[in-house]
Each structure stands twice: as C-alpha cells, then as structure tokens.
Amino acid sequence: MLLSIKNVSKKYNNGTNALKNISFDVEKGEFISVIGPSGSGKSTLLRSINKMIDISQGSILFEDKNIESLKKTQIELVRREIGMIFQSYNLVERLTVIENVLHGRLGYKSIIAGILGIYSEEEKKEAFSFLERVNMTKYAYQKCSELSGGQKQRVGIARAIMQKPKLLLCDEPIASLDPKTAENIMDYLKKIVTELKITCIVNLHQVDIAKKYSDRIIALNKGEKIFDDKAEKLTEKMVEFIYKDQE
Ligand SMILES: Nc1ncnc2c1ncn2[C@@H]1O[C@H](COP(=O)(O)OP(=O)(O)OP(=O)(O)O)[C@@H](O)[C@H]1O
Numbered sequence: 001m002l003l004s005i006k007n008v009s010k011k012y013n014n015g016t017n018a019l020k021n022i023s024f025d026v027e028k029g030e031f032i033s034v035i036g037p038s039g040s041g042k043s044t045l046l047r048s049i050n051k052m053i054d055i056s057q058g059s060i061l062f063e064d065k066n067i068e069s070l071k072k073t074q075i076e077l078v079r080r081e082i083g084m085i086f087q088s089y090n091l092v093e094r095l096t097v098i099e100n101v102l103h104g105r106l107g108y109k110s111i112i113a114g115i116l117g118i119y120s121e122e123e124k125k126e127a128f129s130f131l132e133r134v135n136m137t138k139y140a141y142q143k144c145s146e147l148s149g150g151q152k153q154r155v156g157i158a159r160a161i162m163q164k165p166k167l168l169l170c171d172e173p174i175a176s177l178d179p180k181t182a183e184n185i186m187d188y189l190k191k192i193v194t195e196l197k198i199t200c201i202v203n204l205h206q207v208d209i210a211k212k213y214s215d216r217i218i219a220l221n222k223g224e225k226i227f228d229d230k231a232e233k234l235t236e237k238m239v240e241f242i243y244k245d246q247e
Pocket residue numbers: 012013014016017018036037038039040041042043044045
C-alpha cells in the first residue's frame with residue numbers, strides 16, 4: 001500500500017468542515033481521479049496528503065509512515081517522494097524551460113547548490129530526456145513566460161517527474177486549458193505515469209475526462225466521500241447524485 005487515508009477530517013479556522021471522516025487506500029500504480037462540485041474538498045484532500053495543510057482528525061500513512069507524526073526533516077524527505085502539478089503551473093516564469101525542469105531536483109540539493117543552480121551532467125541529461133517525453137525539447141532555452149498554457153503544463157509535468165516521485169498529486173491540472181489542449185495534457189500525463197509506474201491522484205472538474213483516463217474515481221460532496229469505485233462503475237445517475245446541489 002502506498003497511501004492510506006484513515007478517518008480524515010479537516011476543519012478550517014473559520015469553522016468550515018472541508019473533509020468529513022474520509023478513508024481510502026491507494027495501491028502502487030493506480031491512476032485515481034477525485035471529482036465533486038466546487039467546494040467539496042478536493043483541493044483540501046490533496047493539500048492534506050503532502051502536508052501543505054494539517055488535518056484536524058484521522059491519519060494519513062504514506063508508505064506506512066504516519067505523516068502527521070513526522071519531524072520537519074522527515075517531512076522534507078516525504079515531500080520529495082510526492083510530486084505536485086498545479087492548475088496555475090507554478091513555474092518560475094522568468095527562467096527557461098530547462099531551468100524549471102531542473103528545479104524538480106531542488107529537494108535533493110543543499111541550499112547553496114540549489115541557489116547556484118548546480119546540477120550534475122546526469123541531471124541535465126535526464127531533464128532533457130523528460131522534456132523530450134513531453135515534446136518540449138525545442139523550447140528548452142525559451143523563458144516560461146513566453147509559453148502557452150498547454151506548453152507550460154507540459155513543463156510542469158516534466159518538472160514533477162524530474163523529482164522522481166512515487167506519488168504525483170495533480171490539482172486541477174487542465175482547468176485553465178481549452179478542451180483539446182486539456183486532452184493533450186492528460187494524454188502526456190497518463191502515458192508518462194504509466195511508463196514510469198508513478199501513482200497518480202488527479203483533481204478534476206471534467207467527469208468525462210475522469211472516466212476516460214482513470215482506473216478509479218473518488219467523488220466528494222460537501223467534504224464527504226460519496227463514491228469510490230472503478231471508473232466504468234460511474235453511471236449517469238451517480239454523476240447526477242454527486243453534483244446534485246452544485247452551488
Ligand atoms: N484556507 C481556507 N480557509 C477556510 N476555508 C477554506 C480554506 N480553503 C478552502 N476552504 C473551504 O473548504 C471547502 C472545501 O474547499 P476546497 O478548495 O478543498 O474544495 P474544492 O472541491 O477543491 O473546490 P474547487 O473545485 O472550487 O477548487 C470550501 O467550503 C472552501 O470554501
């Protein structure tokens with residue numbers, strides 16, 4: 001088991017109960033989509049897993065380690081194993097594509113080496129090979145600020161993979177893209193994580209995309225888990241139920 005979420009609840013300081021007693025296990029190599037109406041807790045769930053936020057109750061086990069009880073240095077080590085892809089790409093816009101991909105290795109470097117941008121030949125070779133996988137080699141020395149959204153997200157994928165994560169968390173990776181580019185990004189993502197055997201959890205608004213690309217779908221509504229099954233088990237009726245009181 002790679003990840004085990006046990007009875008997790010999250011109450012924000014303002015009183016919002018964003019997650020209510022959520023439990024599920026994730027096996028190595030699974031591709032899981034998390035769907036649900038806006039405000040149902042999808043981002044909160046992802047941010048809890050890599051400890052960007054603290055949960056209020058329950059436990060999260062990553063490779064059998066309870067991440068709630070880890071010390072700061074141990075959390076850094078766990079974070080290294082968990083890659084993130086964001087809706088807003090989170091690239092350093094003024095830097096080049098290849099520099100952004102190399103940033104995926106920052107968690108493995110001393111602060112000085114990171115600041116000075118010192119990377120081994122091996123790392124540089126690898127960064128180029130990941131750029132090749134997302135068909136971005138010809139943009140390697142272009143500034144990220146000059147790229148389209150779809151191109152930026154391809155860099156985001158290469159950077160996340162450069163980190164050599166065991167688990168990849170994608171928070172609405174295609175929400176800012178047009179439908180055709182969105183599918184293109186999902187194609188790259190699915191192909192790469194399948195080839196590299198990386199476990200993937202993706203928050204999505206698009207049910208059709210979730211069904212097309214995932215092995216398994218988890219649905220949240222008002223912080224509760226209301227569906228967790230194989231993608232093909234998600235019927236039209238169930239989709240209606242999941243989105244029944246969309247704001
Ligand atoms: N930092 C915060 N402080 C207080 N409440 C928050 C915070 N972040 C999120 N919430 C609330 O928690 C609930 C769940 O939010 P979350 O962003 O996890 O949902 P979501 O399903 O990802 O939504 P969306 O699809 O719109 O991104 C919402 O009611 C939201 O307003």
